[in-house]
Amino acid sequence: MQRFQCYINGEFADGEARFESIDPTTGRAWAEMPEAREADVNRAVEAARIALHDQPWSTLTATQRGKLLYKLADLVAENAGRLAELETRDTGKIIRETSSQIAYVADYYRYYAGIADKIEGSYLPIDKPDMDVWLRREPIGVVAMVVPWNSQLFLSAVKIGPALAAGCTMVVKASEDGPAPLLEFARLVHAAGFPAGVVNIVTGFGPSCGAALSRHPQVDHIAFTGGPETARHIVRNSAENLASTSLELGGKSPFIVFADADLESAANAQIAGIFAATGQSCVAGSRLIVEKSVKDRFLQILKSKAETIRIGSPLEMSTEVGPLATERQCNHVKALVARSLAAGAKLVTGGTAPEGAGFYYRPTILDCDGSASPSLENEFFGPVLSVLSFETEAEALHLANDSRFGLAAGVFTQNLTRAHRLMKGIRAGIVWVNTYRAVSPVAPFGGFGLSGHGREGGLEAALDYTRSKTVWLRTSDDPIPDPFVMR
Numbered sequence: 001m002q003r004f005q006c007y008i009n010g011e012f013a014d015g016e017a018r019f020e021s022i023d024p025t026t027g028r029a030w031a032e033m034p035e036a037r038e039a040d041v042n043r044a045v046e047a048a049r050i051a052l053h054d055q056p057w058s059t060l061t062a063t064q065r066g067k068l069l070y071k072l073a074d075l076v077a078e079n080a081g082r083l084a085e086l087e088t089r090d091t092g093k094i095i096r097e098t099s100s101q102i103a104y105v106a107d108y109y110r111y112y113a114g115i116a117d118k119i120e121g122s123y124l125p126i127d128k129p130d131m132d133v134w135l136r137r138e139p140i141g142v143v144a145m146v147v148p149w150n151s152q153l154f155l156s157a158v159k160i161g162p163a164l165a166a167g168c169t170m171v172v173k174a175s176e177d178g179p180a181p182l183l184e185f186a187r188l189v190h191a192a193g194f195p196a197g198v199v200n201i202v203t204g205f206g207p208s209c210g211a212a213l214s215r216h217p218q219v220d221h222i223a224f225t226g227g228p229e230t231a232r233h234i235v236r237n238s239a240e241n242l243a244s245t246s247l248e249l250g251g252k253s254p255f256i257v258f259a260d261a262d263l264e265s266a267a268n269a270q271i272a273g274i275f276a277a278t279g280q281s282c283v284a285g286s287r288l289i290v291e292k293s294v295k296d297r298f299l300q301i302l303k304s305k306a307e308t309i310r311i312g313s314p315l316e317m318s319t320e321v322g323p324l325a326t327e328r329q330c331n332h333v334k335a336l337v338a339r340s341l342a343a344g345a346k347l348v349t350g351g352t353a354p355e356g357a358g359f360y361y362r363p364t365i366l367d368c369d370g371s372a373s374p375s376l377e378n379e380f381f382g383p384v385l386s387v388l389s390f391e392t393e394a395e396a397l398h399l400a401n402d403s404r405f406g407l408a409a410g411v412f413t414q415n416l417t418r419a420h421r422l423m424k425g426i427r428a429g430i431v432w433v434n435t436y437r438a439v440s441p442v443a444p445f446g447g448f449g450l451s452g453h454g455r456e457g458g459l460e461a462a463l464d465y466t467r468s469k470t471v472w473l474r475t476s477d478d479p480i481p482d483p484f485v486m487r
């Protein structure tokens, strides 16, 4: 069995215990992972705290930090194939997707490499004649990064990249489900030449490892991606250290199709939006809201596309839908489909698991018109689409916003003015018009409502890893006059 290690203070080390990682195609263990507990977490945070204030990291210029990030980007690009295979092996996400996504992760590091020496302070036009006042932008400090199992290299890159650009140090907690790619990525951090303690990567379980990390007194900021329930633990933990938080949580994203849309193109985007990554994407377009006059036609196109999707081994380039990452996830999908059917949703296609081993589930479409299906409110994080129809634009907007989540939305229409109205009216952090699930290092993402707060990607995210320091310099050589007046 392959064995992985944590990366703490520039060294590869076992954790206090070990656990087995499960291959989602067979349900059997394929690798042994280090389990970091409180003592390991403490060592990692202490290393990050020392590295933050000590040489060489604290005295590197921003340009030098950028050069290290460029080196890391090159290493990610060179090793993308190997990392992709590990992620596919450990999480079941199809190789077709992991190989292209991880190659693109290199561009995220490159983007933040370029930003490192563009994080500028400012000079304040102060209202006093004998003072120069300016704002310095300083690293926010030691950052705890807690990520889920899906797209771990992507979801950590949007934290590690900007945090390094800003001069922070960090402890990254890989998910206990599928940590292999992130633990392997630690070897690239090491090879790139980052000083010991700047980036520490551990894995372990939420209540022991994640909790110890997020409430650690030496942590200044917690960057979290995961489910809303876990986010509540993170926020409670942050009451211990008063760390700031950024939360990237789940979604129940609407995908709106008007009758005037190019239905073939919209159907391909909807298939990608809900069945890519076996639906295990936070931005999955999981609520189809389709104009009534084209509902039957559109569902027919979707049904025939869904039924010809190639389900199989995620390591095969031809596979389009692989297994869910964990048995727990698969059971959650099965149970929520059953509850939705019991509540009156009608099965258009799917709704079963294929025969054989592994955590597979067929691409599924539920027609939820006229029912109070729980699938309309609850995230599956799996390959299940819930469908509703509308007759007016106002009704479409109302249905789109009828959710506690607000992460992403898609609008398909040829009508430009309508697209603008919806784009403004939808309460979500990302609106895609006539496309879906497009991402870029340049474009921030993040949520409204239960989908969290804070933005990842883009320039703004790098600024979020800094805080300002106001510096006052008196420019007069005269002695300070009357000490008992405010100046």
Ligand SMILES: NC(=O)C1=CN([C@@H]2O[C@H](COP(=O)(O)OP(=O)(O)OC[C@H]3O[C@@H](n4cnc5c(N)ncnc54)[C@H](O)[C@@H]3O)[C@@H](O)[C@H]2O)C=CC1
Binding pocket: 146, 147, 148, 149, 150, 155, 173, 174, 175, 176, 204, 205, 206, 207, 209, 210, 211, 214, 225, 226, 227, 228, 230, 231, 233, 234, 248, 249, 250, 251, 281, 282, 379, 381, 407, 447, 451
């Ligand atoms: N908005 C976004 O960018 C994204 C959001 N997600 C969301 O993530 C969820 C799926 O991922 P899961 O791994 O199941 O999420 P999860 O919330 O169960 O776990 C996420 C991480 O939190 C850790 N954790 C668990 N309990 C903890 C505690 N008490 N204290 C500190 N850390 C703890 C876990 O060990 C894991 O590393 C979905 O809800 C999905 O929508 C996933 C990807 C992207």
Ligand SMILES: CN(C=O)/C=C(\CC(=O)O)C(=O)O
Binding pocket: 150, 151, 154, 277, 280, 281, 282, 283, 284, 437, 439, 445
């Ligand atoms: C967060 N994101 C885009 O804005 C996209 C992701 C991440 C994820 O949920 O896995 C994706 O669709 O892969």
